[in-house]
Amino acid sequence: MRRVRTASGAVAVQVVRKHRGQRTILAHVGSAHTDAQLGILLERARRMAAEDQGVLDIEVAARTQSVDGIADWRAGALIPATTRPKGAPAPPGRTTSTHSRLLYDIIGVVYDWLGFDEVDDGVFRELVIARIVEPTSKVDAARVLTDLGADTVSYRTIQRHLVKINTGKYRDAIAGKCFTHAADRGGLSLLLYDVTTLYFEAENEDDLRKVGYSRERRIDPQIVIGLLVDRTGFPLEIGCFEGNTAESTTLVPIITAFAERHDLTDTPMVVAADAGMLWASNLTALDEAGLGFIVGSRSVKVPIDLASHFHWNGDVFTDRQIIDTVTPRHANSTVNDIAHRAEPVWNPDDHQGAWRAIWAYSAKRARRDQKTLYAQETRARAVVADDIAARLRGTPRPPPYDGAGDCFIEFGRGEVGKVHANFLSGAKPTGVLEGPSAALAAEKRDFAPQRRERWFGLP
Structure with missing residues (x-):
């Protein structure tokens, strides 16, 4: 590493190689005007010099360097008039902070490229970036933004800007840009729809968060989210429903909202789904909305x-x-x-x-169905054999499933009824409706805590 005074008085730091008395400058690292700049340039030059050669880590502490300690040829003297003592050994470097600013900048560029900057709200943009990097709460979004190297705002500021989402019609603006982006790529010929649920760690239900069907057998209040995307998964329309809403009833509102938002009511559209997604009422609603459909039958x-x-x-x-x-x-x-x-x-x-x-x-499917039916018949015969064996031995028979059960039904306006169903009493399932009544509404409110205590032993 070579340090030399320049005509402007700065100290130039260079990486040089000397071979047989001939000096070759490999890299000009930079010029320093202060002691701090000089230390940074010397560290950078030290790494450049050690890049292509092995260095033994013998922990020899380097001494601090000063700009005033470099000879100044402009003074016309080989030896400075006043000599400075050698600098003290420099302490080892330490990391004061880290951030992922590059990730933040890339997501921000994509956000603006899609045209979402039409929503002139910097706080909303920061929250979107934070939620993409790490889905977390609004309170914890400040920590994510700090890790990204972005400026943070207070929780009160976040709450104040979130109120503008509905009044400022942010969803309409962003949905329009999403539609334009998908249309420019020609990806509107096939749209895909799916439903998911979001759970909340809340003790009580409200008008939106309700206990409903859960594939994970959870009993926490939830909401139902419907999302319409193009063939690449790019979002086009989103909707939120009460937690006890059946998934099959969310399709028609999402599609009609998408068509009305982008003035596609006269555009032919065909919905393809399995039999479990579309009921007779859904098919009628699609037909009345002028939408075609292809649905798997039973x-x-x-x-x-x-x-x-x-x-x-x-x-x-x-x-x-x-x-x-x-x-x-x-x-x-x-x-x-x-x-x-x-x-x-x-x-x-x-x-x-x-x-x-x-x-x-399909002959292949028919053979598979026959195999499945045979396996079920074999299992049924085994159950009957166990029952006969228990009677011959005089031991208690396995308890049979009587096919009976109860379920609550909400009629709206706080009215709740109960259905006593029996699936095995005859050729067709039977059910008896009780209520609605205020007592059943109170029983339903106490049902989730009771089931939590009965299943998991939690109060």
Whole structure:
């Protein structure tokens, strides 16, 4: 490392190599005007010099350097008039702080590139970046922003800006930019929809956070979130529903809101979903909204939809055979006339009480179903055998499942009823409705804490 005084009085730091009396400057690190700048440049030069060669870590402390200690050729003297003592050994370096500023800048560039900067709210932009990096609470967002090297604001400021989200119509502005971005890439030909739940560590329910169906068997209050995205997963529309809302009832509101927001009411749209997502009421709502749909049917409807085929051809099918027919919109109606051998061709004017149904037969799927049914039959025989063996031995028989159970039903306005259901009492499940009443509403409020105590022993 070479330190030399420049014409301006600064101290230049260079990395040089001397071979056979000839000096070669490998890199000019920079010029220092203060002792602090000189120390930084010397450390940088030291790392550059040691980059391509092995260095033994023998912990020899370097001495601090001073700008005044470098000879100044402008004074016209080889030896300074006053000599400065050698600097004290420099202490080892320590890290005072770290941050991920590069990550913050990249997310901010993408945020602005998508056009979200149309929402002229810097605090909202900071919260979005913090939530992308680490989904956490509003209070903890300040810590995330500090780790990113960004300026932080108080919790009161965050709360004040969040109030502007609804009054400032932030969702409309951002949804418009999302739609424009997806449309420019040609990704609107196929849209995907999914539902998830968000849980809250709250003791009591409110108008939005309610205990509902949970795949994880949780009994905490929750809300239901519906999200519509393009084929790449880019979000286009989002909606929030009460925690006890059935997932299948969230599809129509999200799609209609998306169509109305972007003036797509006259644009043909087709919804494709499985049978569990679309009920008869949903299909009717989609039809009334002018939306087409493709929905998977259930095998229990085969005897009704294919009654004409069974009457004329029996239960014989060929592999990959396709039957195009109709299916009734309501379970208590009949639209297939077995007096006609040809399957009816669906027409919206002639079949106002029916939908078009396309059935396909797969020999591979049939073999799989037969295997599954055989396994179930074998299991049932084993249960019966255990029952017979218990009677012969005089031991208690395994307790059977009686198929009975209770569930609460909310009618709105605080009214709650209870259904006493029995699934195994006859050919069809039966149910008896009790209420609604104030006593049942109070019983439902106490149900979650009681179940928590009964299952987990928690108060």
